[in-house]
Amino acid sequence: MFTARFTVFALLTFLAGANAGCATCEDTIEVNGDVTYELVSDSMNYDNGYTLCKYVDTSGDTVTCEYTNVGLLEDGDKVCPQWSRMDGGGC
Numbered sequence: 001m002f003t004a005r006f007t008v009f010a011l012l013t014f015l016a017g018a019n020a021g022c023a024t025c026e027d028t029i030e031v032n033g034d035v036t037y038e039l040v041s042d043s044m045n046y047d048n049g050y051t052l053c054k055y056v057d058t059s060g061d062t063v064t065c066e067y068t069n070v071g072l073l074e075d076g077d078k079v080c081p082q083w084s085r086m087d088g089g090g091c
Contacts, residue, residue, distance in 0.1 A: 023067035023084040025053035031079055037063050050074060051084065 022044060029037040037055035040062075044051050049069030056062050065080035067073055073082050 021086040021088045022049065023051040023069065023071040024087045025051065025065070025084065026081060029055055029063065029065075029079055029081065037079065053080075053084075 025039050025042040027039050028035045031037075037057050039053060040056050041054045042051060051067045051069075053065045053067070054062060055065070063077040063079055065073060065076035065084075067084045071084045071086050073080050073084075
């Protein structure tokens with residue numbers, strides 16, 4: 001019979017693998033239903049798994065959105081979506 005400690009470890013390992021993925025940047029950010037900002041670059045910080053998305057609008061204004069490794073907005077402008085898509089392929 002499996003010990004409780006082994007069972008908990010196996011469950012946590014399974015859950016970590018099932019949720020593996022990286023936050024991905026949207027191609028555009030819409031404001032009031034209009035495409036306002038377009039993605040110009042994205043990068044991932046391998047130290048913490050955060051994804052950085054940089055956008056620009058037609059007048060040259062920039063927006064930067066930083067997402068955690070689970071897709072939650074960590075830091076950014078008020079137009080940044082609160083959640084990002086997740087890439088199920090892993091980081």
